[in-house]
Amino acid sequence: MARTSSTDAEREAIRYVATLMAASARTAPKTSGVDTTQTMVVDGDDLELIAKAMDEEAATKAEPLASSFRRDANCVRNSECVVLVGVTGAIKKPDRPFDCGACGFKTCKALTGAREKRGTSTDFDGPVCIFDAIDLGVALGSAVKIAADHNIDNRLMYTLGASITRLQWIKSDIVIGIPLSTTGKNPYFDRG
Ligand code: SF4
Numbered sequence: 001m002a003r004t005s006s007t008d009a010e011r012e013a014i015r016y017v018a019t020l021m022a023a024s025a026r027t028a029p030k031t032s033g034v035d036t037t038q039t040m041v042v043d044g045d046d047l048e049l050i051a052k053a054m055d056e057e058a059a060t061k062a063e064p065l066a067s068s069f070r071r072d073a074n075c076v077r078n079s080e081c082v083v084l085v086g087v088t089g090a091i092k093k094p095d096r097p098f099d100c101g102a103c104g105f106k107t108c109k110a111l112t113g114a115r116e117k118r119g120t121s122t123d124f125d126g127p128v129c130i131f132d133a134i135d136l137g138v139a140l141g142s143a144v145k146i147a148a149d150h151n152i153d154n155r156l157m158y159t160l161g162a163s164i165t166r167l168q169w170i171k172s173d174i175v176i177g178i179p180l181s182t183t184g185k186n187p188y189f190d191r192g
Contacts, residue, residue, distance in 0.1 A: 048077065153186040
């Protein structure tokens with residue numbers, strides 16, 4: 001008789017759900033039918049690399065953000081797996097610009113020019129086209145729905161994504177990280 005411990009079963013479940021979340025982010029609707037989304041599933045020793053990067057980011061921040069980075073770094077340490085979802089932020093169809101103005105520039109060409117001239121940024125590498133930001137939100141919603149459907153605890157983390165932008169593990173100008181856990185107490189809420 002084969003036996004799987006609860007720890008191993010839960011670890012396997014999280015990893016499986018993480019891959020489903022990545023797939024769900026990929027198939028989520030994309031504005032203009034152009035996909036600028038990137039995803040990655042991270043587990044094992046690489047989680048500590050992320051947590052360390054978040055602690056390093058904390059050292060560059062003022063309160064209360066510094067505490068948020070440190071608190072979320074510990075959440076990553078206590079997670080089994082992390083799903084990353086990001087977008088490039090570039091205009092979708094340069095040959096058919098919308099010139100909608102939502103990004104703060106009057107034309108798509110002006111946004112593209114500003115992106116080419118940008119220097120060192122903070123947590124994310126803006127400016128970005130609003131349609132990429134919309135796509136990121138839709139992809140994240142699709143991904144966390146999969147986690148919720150399988151009762152895997154999760155949380156959308158700005159702090160985690162900002163640290164990944166610095167690590168450059170995926171080629172995205174905005175990244176949000178989603179840590180995953182299956183413990184008796186959800187580690188991402190009521191953190192005190
Ligand atoms: S948000 Fe900016 S770059 Fe995107 S379509 Fe509107 S004007 Fe163009």
